Amino acid sequence: MKNKSAKALWGDFLDQHLEYAFAEDPRIEYFGDSEEIANTCLKLILKGQKRATSHSLLGLQLRNEPLPKIGDLTIVTDWSGTAHCIIRTVKVTLKPFFAITPSYAQMEGEGDRSLEYWKKSHWEYYTRELAPFERKPLESMIVVCEVFEKIFEKR
Secondary structure, three states: OOOHHHHHHHHHHHHHOHHHOOOOOOEEEOOOOOHHHHHHHHHHHHHOOOOEEEEEHHHHHHOOOOOOOOOOEEEEEOOOOOEEEEEEEEEEEEEEHHHOOHHHHHHHOOOOOOHHHHHHHHHHHHHHHHHHHOOOOOOOOEEEEEEEEEEEEOO
């Protein structure tokens, strides 16, 4: 693990959770594609308000990234790379963009937590995400809905 703060957080976690001693190293990442989004999402996770995230299946495929799976561990950092907490994936579903529900948007915890906010902000994000591949989001595109729980936090 190259990120020193993530390595320290992971070590603190393992000191209290020996059952993970032989687990694969977790992913280390921030949410979103800007400092403002990353730091806002982190604050929402730490408050317990953000409990889900949404990937475009096409974006994952174009970047050759694996689908999230139940049990995945992620060290969440701020934009600058400082680790703050560890989350564990508890549910993964695939849905078309048009089928996202108000309850799922609320679980994402961003903005006013409405479906309208979710659709607008994610459409803008997916547009930016897919632009380098000369692709555009579609209402029928598949969204990977990842629900997680915060299992450890830096004190």
